[in-house]
Amino acid sequence: MAKNKKHTILKTKNLSIGYSSKKTRTIVASNINIELQQGELIGLVGANGIGKSTLLRTLTKVQESLGGNVIINEKELTSYNANELAKVLSLVLTEQVVSKNLSVFELVALGRQPYTNWVGNLSEHDNEIINQSINQTNIEDLKHKKCFELSDGQLQKVMIARAFAQDTALIILDEPTTHLDMYHKAYILKLLQKMVKDTQKTILFSSHEIDLAIQLCDKLIVMTDDKVIIDTPKNHITQGNFNSLFPKDLIVFDESTASFKIN
């Protein structure tokens, strides 16, 4: 039914991630080989401190890799300049925006920056895309509110709308569901899933909501101490990959319900 060979958006070859200073190199994970296809929703799961953020920061050029390659759209990540990269990759970070005095519309409009002229004037086309992103994330009624008036859940939707407005083939979100209640966690992830279906974008997000991710994602990247595996949730379950996620003294993965249970 679907095209047999889907376009690969992001690919890593023997990627090593970690931190280096003049004297020391701290490798967090190595030999990472993952491929993200167009039109996939991919979750990245793993224990605290396993290196999820480091991996995302390396994939997004916030931090340098310690070895291997990251290839986005068949082009080496290091050969992108800032503005080129901004047109293929947008981010939603865990950090708060500095100025909450921006209105929702203004904040979403900043997503159009890579395309606007030197002073940042919005064209007709820009306005269309901004309004479309606002529709897709269901925040029309917040449009003229200031960001400091919003709840955490609303603000997260706005940040996602901003990434949509950037109109990139790949969107990467770092823990988009933290600080949100159960309903909003599901809401945000469902929103991402719908976006992937509707627009054939590729969305990669890190999360601790493993049970939600299993239900919603096309693929999951499971990060453990010794390896990083990308596969469909189903295969992960049958191969027992979730069992090695956490120390086994407290919680175990129950295959029949696809969730973690207290031991």
Next chain:
Amino acid sequence: MQKNYKFSFLILTVLLIVIFFANISLGSVAIPFKDVFNSLIGVTTSNESWQYIVIDYRLPKAFTAVLVGSGLGISGLLMQTLFRNPLAGPFVLGISSGASLGVALVIMGASIFGGFFATLLLTKWSLVIAASLGSFLVLLAVMMVSAKVRDTMAILIIGLMFGSITAAVVSVLSYFSSAEQLQQYIFWGFGSLGNLSWNELLIFVFIYCIGILFSVASIKALNTLLLGENYAKSLGVNIKKSRFVIIIATSLLAGTITAFAGPIAFIGLAIPHITRQVFNTSNHKILLPAVFIFGAIIMLICDSIAQIPTSDYTLPINAITSLIGAPIVIWLLVRKRKMIF
């Protein structure tokens, strides 16, 4: 929304022009408004010295006030956005402390060179050059150290540290100076908008315009920086380059202003806050021109007050800016009950 701003800008521009002419009409010598107007358009006035006062003293002073107020306001705005800190002002990079050090060295160190050199050193140009050199050197040091740090906040701290060092050197110098030298140094510290000839004003305007060009070129980057540096980077902003351009713009503006008018306090910190409160926006495309007008208006008002119309006294402009500016900021914050940043 846009229309709204246009109307506000229209009112403010008219207000600026009115206050500009009011500023020229007021001064220690009472000149009828008709004669002020006549001197401006070049028609002979009933008193020739009036024409001289208006054209060669009051007019350059009013222009200086416009440049100083708008320039300091804009550099304050740039610094507050760059450092994500509402307490930042044009002098956080050590510009005014560097200028103070240069001037202190010239005034208090002049005696070391003695006699002939001392008189040569104490011309007005030597103070301008000393202030420029001082601020340039301190700024250079701050830039060199900050090129090594990745965090923008570190630059803020480094600038403040350099400020402390230069202030300490000035203290040591003052300790060994005569009362007369101290007085001269303190008078420089009061700031002054007058005393600029048309030629000096020309140099001032030239450098000021370069600073403004750099500021305008940074508008887009500044707006993106409202999201934080990592977001700005992900939106295609070259952080290092933008940071450099913003810092250069500030140093050109604040540096020349300090060189020609002395370390004018408070305006750079207060004007951006006043503007944000009135316009209720963080968009630099609106803020930058608005800060320009507000800065010019407030500086012109402060100057008129400092002159104490029809009296022979001139109060230190530095005291007036704080006396006027501080209550305005307090009043705005109390009335709106929240800070807009």
